[in-house]
Amino acid sequence: MFKKMRLLIIFSLMLASAAFAQEPAKTGDPSDGVVTKKRSPIFRPTKDQIAQVQVILKSKGLYDGESPGVYNPETRTGIKSFQKSNGLKQTGTLNRATLEKFGIELTENQKLMPVSPNSFESADKPSGKGKSTKSGDAPKRAPIFRA
Numbered sequence: 001m002f003k004k005m006r007l008l009i010i011f012s013l014m015l016a017s018a019a020f021a022q023e024p025a026k027t028g029d030p031s032d033g034v035v036t037k038k039r040s041p042i043f044r045p046t047k048d049q050i051a052q053v054q055v056i057l058k059s060k061g062l063y064d065g066e067s068p069g070v071y072n073p074e075t076r077t078g079i080k081s082f083q084k085s086n087g088l089k090q091t092g093t094l095n096r097a098t099l100e101k102f103g104i105e106l107t108e109n110q111k112l113m114p115v116s117p118n119s120f121e122s123a124d125k126p127s128g129k130g131k132s133t134k135s136g137d138a139p140k141r142a143p144i145f146r147a
Contacts, residue, residue, distance in 0.1 A: 043113055045094040050075070052104050053094060057082065087121050095119050 045053075047069035054075055057063035063078035076092035083090045086101045096110060097119035 041113055043095050043110065043116075045099065046107065049094065049099060049104050053079065053099075053102055056102055056104075089119055089121055 050071065051067045051069035054063055054065070054067040054069070057075070057078035058065075058067070060082070062081045063074055065072065065074050071093075079094065079098065080090040080092045082088075082102070083092075083098060086098075088098055088101065096106065096113060096115050099106060099110075100115075
């Protein structure tokens with residue numbers, strides 16, 4: 001009888017300690033001490049905008065397919081070529097800066113989203129024009145002095 005009671009007490013203590021060891025559920029309420037960073041909205045082009053881009057790319061000789069309004073590898077390649085020649089980061093996707101360079105009308109929700117500074121090609125990145133640099137060379141910058 002004592003063995004059974006002792007086993008029952010030990011088992012109960014193990015369950016109780018496991019329950020107390022768990023962290024409380026986090027509700028996202030600021031009073032919990034949990035701060036979650038709000039994600040910025042994702043820019044998504046419409047099917048019509050993608051179709052317009054495909055027509056423009058075709059007229060510029062950068063795309064040779066149909067204009068179904070969906071991304072395909074040829075569309076992405078054409079967008080990258082367009083982005084390269086317009087000083088944009090070559091992502092192969094349509095962001096606000098790329099659509100504006102194409103001259104395509106934005107939706108009301110797209111107009112509310114700011115242009116990402118990451119949409120543009122970096123100024124300190126070698127453009128490939130002029131003097132070439134060795135692959136290990138970093139661009140030289142003025143030293144920063146702090147008081």
